[in-house]
Amino acid sequence: AQKITQTQPGMFVQEKEAVTLDCTYDTSDPSYGLFWYKQPSSGEMIFLIYQGSYDQQNATEGRYSLNFQKARKSANLVISASQLGDSAMYFCAMREWNTDKLIFGTGTRLQVFP
Amino acid sequence: DTAVSQTPKYLVTQMGNDKSIKCEQNLGHDTMYWYKQDSKKFLKIMFSYNNKELIINETVPNRFSPKSPDKAHLNLHINSLELGDSAVYFCASSLSQGGGETQYFGPGTRLLVL
Numbered sequence: 001a002q003k004i005t006q007t008q009p010g011m012f013v014q015e016k017e018a019v020t021l022d023c024t025y026d027t028s029d030p031s032y033g034l035f036w037y038k039q040p041s042s043g044e045m046i047f048l049i050y051q052g053s054y055d056q057q058n059a060t061e062g063r064y065s066l067n068f069q070k071a072r073k074s075a076n077l078v079i080s081a082s083q084l085g086d087s088a089m090y091f092c093a094m095r096e097w098n099t100d101k102l103i104f105g106t107g108t109r110l111q112v113f114p
Numbered sequence: 115d116t117a118v119s120q121t122p123k124y125l126v127t128q129m130g131n132d133k134s135i136k137c138e139q140n141l142g143h144d145t146m147y148w149y150k151q152d153s154k155k156f157l158k159i160m161f162s163y164n165n166k167e168l169i170i171n172e173t174v175p176n177r178f179s180p181k182s183p184d185k186a187h188l189n190l191h192i193n194s195l196e197l198g199d200s201a202v203y204f205c206a207s208s209l210s211q212g213g214g215e216t217q218y219f220g221p222g223t224r225l226l227v228l
Contacts, residue, residue, distance in 0.1 A: 033214045033215075035216065035217075037219075039155075043202065043221065043222050043224070044219065044220075044221045044222065045157075045204060045206075045219035045222070046219075047216055047217070047218060047219075050214075050216055052214055089155060091157065095215075097212060097214070100145070100162050100164075100169055100170055100211045100212070101159050101162075101170060101172070102147075102159060102217055103159075104156070104157040104158070106154075106155070106156060107155050107156075
């Protein structure tokens, strides 16, 4: 069965520094997609970045990059040059190709301080 | 020009009442979803519809009944509300089914059952 694990309940980072949020996953399906979402205190879920299991290169979107290590089944989110507005909950999620279910991890609360 | 919208944003009601949450997307997507986020921020899929057809029904009590009048709308009706139904309910949509499709979320409906 598919599973997503986020082992860091909370992380602190200073403004302008880079931070890595960990995510590991488990699946027996060779075809899957990995997603990261941001949930600020206002509550909405904001899509950040996507990585397909067959993508050869790590995904990047602006200050966000996904460090995809397929053999280790990890999909860590790297945020470069942190900003105060990055303070939020971050969720890693996975969706197997043969199902339509997006399975979420338990989230990591990131706090950026000046 | 909101992509995925939900009404109402807040819902406070008494145990035993029946309530509905509406969701609309203007992205032209074929697939829509309902998720429940509990008090510990854990997100779990409840239902998905593809072009008005129910695809996923994730062991949700049958007091919850989704209805999709057309592919741009997916409503959630809840009968005989219980205290444990208090949560944030998110609607989402994606272009189609499949592991690679990104799901875009609505702003959420915060339901409090007293």
